[in-house]
Amino acid sequence: MAKAEKIKSDKVLLGAVELARDAALDIAEPGTVGDHAGSVMLGDRIAMHYFTCLSRGYVGWHWAISVARAPRQKFATVCETSLLPTDAAVLAPDWVPYVERLAPGDLGAGDERPYIADDPLLEQGFEATGEEDVDQTAFFELGLGRTRVLSAEGRDAAAQRWYDGSSGPHTDVAEQASMHCTTCGFFVPMPGALRRVFGVCANEWSPDDGRVVSLDHGCGAHSESDAPQHAPEPVDAPVLDEFAVDVSS
Numbered sequence: 001m002a003k004a005e006k007i008k009s010d011k012v013l014l015g016a017v018e019l020a021r022d023a024a025l026d027i028a029e030p031g032t033v034g035d036h037a038g039s040v041m042l043g044d045r046i047a048m049h050y051f052t053c054l055s056r057g058y059v060g061w062h063w064a065i066s067v068a069r070a071p072r073q074k075f076a077t078v079c080e081t082s083l084l085p086t087d088a089a090v091l092a093p094d095w096v097p098y099v100e101r102l103a104p105g106d107l108g109a110g111d112e113r114p115y116i117a118d119d120p121l122l123e124q125g126f127e128a129t130g131e132e133d134v135d136q137t138a139f140f141e142l143g144l145g146r147t148r149v150l151s152a153e154g155r156d157a158a159a160q161r162w163y164d165g166s167s168g169p170h171t172d173v174a175e176q177a178s179m180h181c182t183t184c185g186f187f188v189p190m191p192g193a194l195r196r197v198f199g200v201c202a203n204e205w206s207p208d209d210g211r212v213v214s215l216d217h218g219c220g221a222h223s224e225s226d227a228p229q230h231a232p233e234p235v236d237a238p239v240l241d242e243f244a245v246d247v248s249s
Contacts, residue, residue, distance in 0.1 A: 013047035013067050014039050016076035020049035020065035023078045028063060029055065037062055045069050046079065053083060060089035121154030159197060162212050169216040173207060177218030178225065185223035187213070 017036050024033045034052030041047050046068040053061040064084045067076040085091055099114040107113060124147070150158065162168065169175070181187045186203035189195045190212070197215060201208040206221040 007041045007043060009041060010045060010047060010069070012069055012074065013041070013045065013076050016047075016067045017049060019076055019078065020067055021051060023065045023081050024051050024063040027081050028053075032058075033063055042066065045071070047076075050084075058083065058089070060086050062086055119148075121151055121157060122148040123151040123154075124148060155193060159194060162198060163214055167201075167208055167211050167213040167217055169214055169218075171217075173219050174217045177220060177222065179222045180216050180218045181213050181222075182215040183222075183224065184218075186221075187215075 017039070020039075021033065021036070032053055032055040034054045037050040037052050039047055039049045046066060049065045049067065051063040051065070053063055055061075062084055064082045066079040066081075068079050069076050099116060102113060164170070169180075181199065181201065184203070186201060186206065187199045188202050189199045198212050199215070201211055201213045203209055203221050203223070206219050208217070208219060
């Protein structure tokens with residue numbers, strides 16, 4: 001294996017500091033070209049000079065000016081000017097696609113989520129899964145014109161999210177409730193495989209009205225609850241305190 005040839009030092013190019021500085025001053029905003037930060041040979045008869053960038057928006061960056069000369073030429077000429085980051089530079093974070101930057105709750109009125117062709121949470125509506133309830137739901141939804149339905153992974157993710165959320169069994173409201181949703185007349189079971197764990201609350205007095213709730217969730221608006229009726233406390237007739245007022249004869 002042949003050894004890489006060592007780049008020869010060039011006094012003319014490495015000494016062209018002022019030429020490189022003038023080139024940096026031509027492209028930079030006033031006051032943003034700092035001290036000479038060094039130079040390096042890039043190849044045969046080509047070198048790069050670096051100057052500290054003083055711009056507040058480019059901390060840790062260097063103005064980079066490349067200079068070169070032709071064979072037997074006794075002076076340097078400027079090739080290229082640029083602004084390059086160092087290891088200590090403040091850089092923008094790596095670009096992340098829009099669909100990956102979105103988080104639950106980010107979409108507002110008029111916003112749309114990009115289409116994900118290979119979304120693992122979805123599958124073709126006509127594909128049989130082997131689960132009777134799921135297949136029946138998929139065929140029904142396909143008839144409604146829905147191309148894709150939840151995959152097994154999508155159902156598991158949704159079920160876990162709902163169960164761990166505010167409509168699961170581990171909230172203050174549910175833990176203090178005397179009865180669960182599974183015995184409530186306002187509980188509407190969900191179709192498909194998710195009906196084994198979830199339904200929808202149809203009780204306008206419940207804090208979960210219109211929301212998915214687990215069978216073991218609960219609240220104080222259960223259809224069979226019977227809070228004790230407290231009669232109003234009797235009120236005594238008013239008494240005149242003659243010691244607190246002046247009585248005139």
